[in-house]
Amino acid sequence: MDLFSLLLNTCGGLLLVAILIPSLTFLSKLWRIRCRMQHLQKIGKPMPAHNIVLGHLLAAKATSDELPPGAHGCYVLDGKRDLPAYYFDIYPVTDPLLVIRDPYMANQAINHPWVSSQKPDGLTEWFHPISGNNGINLFTQNGQEWKLDHNLFLPFFNNSNLDAKLPTVLNEMLIFRNILRQKAKAGNLFRLEPLTLSLMNDVTGHIVFNAELANQTSSSHHPLSDTMLRQLALKFAANNVMASFGQLNPVRAFKTWNNSRILNQHLRLQILKRTDTFRHAKSRDEQSGSSSLLDQALESYYSEPGRNHSDPLDPDFMTMLCAQLRMFFFAGYDSTSSTMISCCYMIWKHPEVLAKLRAEHDAVFGRNIAACPGMIAAKPSILNSLPYTLAVIKEALRLFPPANGIRKSHKDLVLKDRDGNEYATEGCLVQMNHYSIHRNPKYWPRPTEFLPERFLVGPDDELYPAKGAWRTFEFGTRNCIGQAFVFKELKAFLAIICREFDIQECYDEVYAGEKIDLTNVAHEKAYMVERGSAHLRGDFPCKVSLSNYVPSEAQ
Numbered sequence: 001m002d003l004f005s006l007l008l009n010t011c012g013g014l015l016l017v018a019i020l021i022p023s024l025t026f027l028s029k030l031w032r033i034r035c036r037m038q039h040l041q042k043i044g045k046p047m048p049a050h051n052i053v054l055g056h057l058l059a060a061k062a063t064s065d066e067l068p069p070g071a072h073g074c075y076v077l078d079g080k081r082d083l084p085a086y087y088f089d090i091y092p093v094t095d096p097l098l099v100i101r102d103p104y105m106a107n108q109a110i111n112h113p114w115v116s117s118q119k120p121d122g123l124t125e126w127f128h129p130i131s132g133n134n135g136i137n138l139f140t141q142n143g144q145e146w147k148l149d150h151n152l153f154l155p156f157f158n159n160s161n162l163d164a165k166l167p168t169v170l171n172e173m174l175i176f177r178n179i180l181r182q183k184a185k186a187g188n189l190f191r192l193e194p195l196t197l198s199l200m201n202d203v204t205g206h207i208v209f210n211a212e213l214a215n216q217t218s219s220s221h222h223p224l225s226d227t228m229l230r231q232l233a234l235k236f237a238a239n240n241v242m243a244s245f246g247q248l249n250p251v252r253a254f255k256t257w258n259n260s261r262i263l264n265q266h267l268r269l270q271i272l273k274r275t276d277t278f279r280h281a282k283s284r285d286e287q288s289g290s291s292s293l294l295d296q297a298l299e300s301y302y303s304e305p306g307r308n309h310s311d312p313l314d315p316d317f318m319t320m321l322c323a324q325l326r327m328f329f330f331a332g333y334d335s336t337s338s339t340m341i342s343c344c345y346m347i348w349k350h351p352e353v354l355a356k357l358r359a360e361h362d363a364v365f366g367r368n369i370a371a372c373p374g375m376i377a378a379k380p381s382i383l384n385s386l387p388y389t390l391a392v393i394k395e396a397l398r399l400f401p402p403a404n405g406i407r408k409s410h411k412d413l414v415l416k417d418r419d420g421n422e423y424a425t426e427g428c429l430v431q432m433n434h435y436s437i438h439r440n441p442k443y444w445p446r447p448t449e450f451l452p453e454r455f456l457v458g459p460d461d462e463l464y465p466a467k468g469a470w471r472t473f474e475f476g477t478r479n480c481i482g483q484a485f486v487f488k489e490l491k492a493f494l495a496i497i498c499r500e501f502d503i504q505e506c507y508d509e510v511y512a513g514e515k516i517d518l519t520n521v522a523h524e525k526a527y528m529v530e531r532g533s534a535h536l537r538g539d540f541p542c543k544v545s546l547s548n549y550v551p552s553e554a555q
Helices: 003-042 057-065 103-110 123-131 143-157 159-186 193-209 223-235 243-248 250-280 284-288 293-302 315-349 351-365 369-378 380-385 387-399 434-438 483-497
Strands: 085-088 097-100 405-407 414-416 422-424 429-432 501-505 528-531 533-536 541-546
Touching: 003 085, 097 103, 103 405, 103 414, 103 429, 123 223, 123 315, 143 159, 143 293, 143 315, 159 193, 159 369, 159 380, 159 483, 159 541, 193 223, 193 250, 193 293, 193 315, 223 250, 223 315, 250 293, 250 315, 293 315, 315 351, 315 387, 315 483, 315 501, 315 533, 351 369, 351 380, 351 387, 351 483, 369 380, 369 483, 380 483, 387 483
Parallel strands: 097 429
Antiparallel strands: 085 097, 405 429, 414 422, 501 541, 528 533
16 A cells, blocks of 8 residues: 555544534434433323424424414424423534423522522533633623632622713713704604614624714714624624524535634724733723723723732733623623613503503603613713602513523422422523413413503512512523613613603504414514514614603693
8 A cells, every 4th residue: 555545544544533523422422312302202201292303393393383474492492381390402503492381480490509600511612602712701601710700800890880870871872862862853654673783793892892882973983892892793793593603504504713813803902902001000090980890890900919900911811801892781781772662662652551661751851852871871870769660660671581591400400389399400501481481370460561560569468579579680690790781871871851742653564464373472463582682573673753742731
């Protein structure tokens, strides 16, 4: 045998091994999963009819086919409405799920001494295009690694610092208000969500990077913003149950990798710019006067014992910081925008809610509508005087939750429903389906109705939410670190727009003649679709007009 043939045979053998080992590993895991699910089915555990080869993939497809185009995966998982929990095996799309529809069982998972703080390993693959760094970020980290990075950013979220950021947020919201005024003057149908996404893009730029992104005011956006939005578009190009297979497209995979590389370059420039500002600040007050998440991370980093301000950033710290800032951008930009839209949809769909909301704003801010933003900027604590506004936000989030909760399993974690039935979690992901929990009639009287009063009544009222039944930001150690700021943003947003504008949704006009079955999306024409967090379909087509509302005398 000549040298060329030897090399050819060797390379061919190595290639065969490179293909065989991952294939055998995959098939071995697949077989273990299918056998375990078959066993659970045999002993009577609740699940759809399970196939030893395809698991519940056919059931998932059948359910998905009964949904309107692009419908969010939460509707697929809402199928077993008569059960508090059930098993669902759609591997390799994701590991088998124990889908929780009951807050009583969800509370057990988040109170478990180990599971409560553990996120599944598979989340890193989902987050990889978003955050880079192999998908490692605060959403996916566990153990000491998570604690260290969590504590690095945590000081930013103290109430005084959040209030200090509100004037910047309000400035962006006033730009948004002026855009709405232009839309009202034109009187044409338009899509509202691109505007709220631009608003939150600019807000998040200030909060995360201390950068002026100018999406609302300029046709040529900041390169950091453009590259981040391009990265998210590549990630969410497909929006169906099988979307994860889209990552196998080599052209798309290359584009995602290359854009991620460019995004990190822009981030490093911004990080170095803020590092230079931090080093040359004359005092701590000057350092923290316009503090962003990036600034807070730098302050925490340079305050560690033995580290001098003149020291360069450690390469590992730089890599981690890029990943975390990318994750914070996505989390702050995407879900807050979707909640703004669901609030607008539900408020103007219910005139009685709008009337109560406006009355509360009259009582707190007075008759001069134009003075409201300045009052919030001067005294951010005034937002605490809006209990009905907060209740409206919570109720919109109940009906249209942006995401679900998920935790690792553990052999010692066996969940029990109220009838004492046991559900082993080993080998599964514990999926808390917020959509199903938030609409479970056992815990929410009149579950499909928009009733903000649920969050204002006392424990003796039938509308009073059961413990853990409202889970938008989840509970326990891994609850959402930014929830307080989200509420501040949303209350300010509604205070600025609700009295000045009327918003008319135009789904019937845009989708005239469309023949789709809305039965399995709660007969909701503005059903949720997959796009990062859940969004209302169609980018919310609407028309806006000036309300000509005359505020009543403050009480």
